[in-house]
Amino acid sequence: MRWFLPLLFLLAACASDPAPAPIPPPVTPTEYVRTPTDCAKLTVEALVVDAGHGYLFGTHAEWLPKGQFVRIRVAITNTDNTFHTTRTTDYQLSDAADAAHPVNNDAMAIKRQPTDVTIGAGNRLELDLWYDIPLDTAPKLLRDTVCTITTPLPS
Structure with missing residues (x-):
């Protein structure tokens, strides 16, 4: 009888281990890509240019x-009847020396500005784009790097 008890525990332990489930493949999110339709239906207007900030706080x-x-x-x-998405990182600032400057991610995060923006049908969204440019230059125009559209800046 003594040999039967360990055998019983061994059988119980083996019976309770189910076969491992297969590991599902990782899900990789598909990156949103703007289409020519997005470029035609989203209009960008520069309202205010505020240069010369020596520091930033949030x-x-x-x-x-x-x-x-x-x-x-x-x-x-x-201007479309469905939503469209854009990214703030798609907009570069060209300065007076024709140098391109990307959006400053740190400044955008500190000022809590979005990185991906989905705009509903017929809606208008206002937001701030923050750039870090050299002191000896001035902002000239805004360039959409995906749609190759330039937006003049107000003087």
Whole structure:
């Protein structure tokens, strides 16, 4: 009888182990790609250009620029009857020396500006784009790098 008890525990342990389930393949999100329809249906208008910021602060951080921070207030209007998505990183600032500057991710995060924007049918969205450009230059125009559209800046 003594040999039967360990055998019973061994059988119970083996019976309770189910076969391992197969590991599902990882789900990789598909990156949103703007289409020519998106480019035709979204209009971008620069409303305000505010250059010469020597520092930036928000609710959780302070940041110094390498040169100067430039804030551009833009209005993006969706003229279509369905939603369209755009990214703030698609908009570069060209300065007086024709150098292209990407959106400053740190400044955008500190000022809590979105990175991906979905605009509903017939809606208009205003947001700030923040750039870090050299001190010895001035902002000239805004360039949509995906749609190859330029937007003049107000003087």
